[in-house]
């Protein structure tokens with residue numbers, strides 16, 4: 001199966017402030033009682049967006065100014081906690097195509113790449129610049145350039161980073177590795193044959 | 200060349216380099232549960248794929264099982280649909296399922312070791328971040344997402360990049376009342392919740408050498424809370440003694456051969472690490488969290504930090520955490536009134552955890568107004584505990600005694616906090632809303648400290664309560 005190469009993503013941004021935003025916050029566990037990923041989008045950040053009575057809280061994600069956003073901007077250690085792919089799935093199903101944060105938890109980062117959602121890391125200072133830019137003008141166009149490793153917005157450009165193997169996977173259209181993994185079946189069998197416990 | 204266990208296991212399981220630069224890694228043991236597997240089986244069906252090595256895949260059900268209701272259909276139709284989907288998937292694809300009627304069901308990270316499925320030198324993956332638990336046996340074990348569950352089901356491999364290895368030495372003698380849970384909370388407090396990003400943690404030193412397997416599991420379990428995708432302890436006699444005679448372990452001559460092989464996986468004494476951290480065991484105290492990440496923790500004798508004293512990059516989250524927890528900077532955690540006590544989870548729901556808790560509960564009562572529940576991590580734990588009469592001690596003290604499952608560790612079954620209840624919990628995550636109420640508050644601690652909180656009705660120093 002051939003996949004599109006993901007070289008850059010362009011869209012509007014929304015800032016979700018905070019460090020250590022865990023996957024329980026991105027998709028609370030009670031919404032994971034499902035056997036498909038369909039419909040997760042509406043529950044993304046549900047408890048961040050709603051109070052205990054279900055009323056909408058004041059949050060950028062509820063603000064109509066950011067309704068068209070397709071790029072999340074956030075702090076450090078984004079996506080920590082549970083390995084639930086429901087988190088990047090919810091983000092994707094809610095219409096987001098890329099994440100810009102100061103850093104990511106390992107599993108979330110890998111899960112996102114495999115779904116074709118680039119997650120790039122920027123410095124705290126650049127994250128602040130980006131956040132200020134979208135707060136000032138929500139219509140500002142942001143480009144996450146995976147190829148050049150930079151984030152461009154409103155005439156500015158800041159550097160970003162991404163783990164090399166994941167970047168390659170996006171750029172070469174091999175972010176979902178299933179076909180490549182299947183193609184290695186013979187070599188897999190040879191390695192398995194050397195491991196007693198696999199017999 | 201001298202190698203660490205991580206490198207040896209990696210090399211033994213690396214199949215080839217993929218065109219995108221990642222490694223195709225063979226996953227020896229694949230564990231699955233009801234929450235993160237149905238979509239993966241769905242993807243297999245969509246693509247007409249099968250499970251490549253069904254004999255190396257093991258399933259159980261844990262997150263959604265009600266712990267106070269044994270009969271199906273469960274009163275929650277969503278939960279009922281999930282257990283039935285897993286049962287059907289296991290049947291259709293030929294996967295062993297430790298179902299609720301087998302006497303072997305339980306939290307996946309408790310079931311694997313107790314059945315002897317978890318062994319040294321393996322690569323183990325599961326769609327669950329606390330798969331790091333299995334590293335206690337000298338395995339490379341880590342959590343994966345559902346698309347990777349699909350990859351492992353379909354090919355028994357996944358794409359992965361090699362991690363760096365940080366050795367964490369804890370040497371010296373632990374002080375009275377300090378448990379494995381305190382050791383790992385201390386490590387996370389020191390290194391941070393993202394300090395382990397990009398690393399596997401190798402736990403070494405006299406403290407881990409002296410630990411039982413169940414204690415090592417408690418430590419490895421929470422590696423992920425420190426940002427490390429996996430954590431391990433080198434296999435030794437303690438490991439082999441634990442495994443001997445377990446259902447899925449080799450027997451007879453094959454056992455001796457296996458032990459020889461397992462021994463060889465231990466890190467070579469002169470191998471190079473990417474980083475080394477040394478911790479003095481005597482510096483560790485019974486530790487509790489005060490915030491909404493496992494790293495926001497303090498020794499019980501200390502006070503919640505003053506915001507001004509924190510590093511710049513921690514101030515924001517600390518202010519937010521204190522507001523959520525309804526605590527103030529500079530306060531002691533001791534004396535905070537609790538509403539709920541939860542003893543259980545894949546961190547501290549094993550037999551030794553329950554045995555210790557029962558030992559201190561005997562002849563005591565849960566404080567008035569406190570709801571206390573004890574949830575064995577598996578049906579096997581539950582059976583052994585009941586044979587030894589622990590359930591009676593818990594119940595006489597005023598605890599509820601439940602069936603096996605994840606229970607109040609997370610909000611996917613009927614066991615939940617209500618409103619802004621404060622819970623003394625032996626689980627591993629104190630995230631906002633983690634225990635099922637979006638304003639619920641969790642304080643993580645060892646089973647010993649949880650029992651001290653149960654009998655006093657407030658966060659307490661177990662050493663003072665029990666005269667340790």
Ligand code: SF4
Pocket residue numbers: 261262306307308327329544545546604605608609626627
């Ligand atoms: S006990 Fe808690 S942490 Fe462990 S697997 Fe269950 S939900 Fe996850």
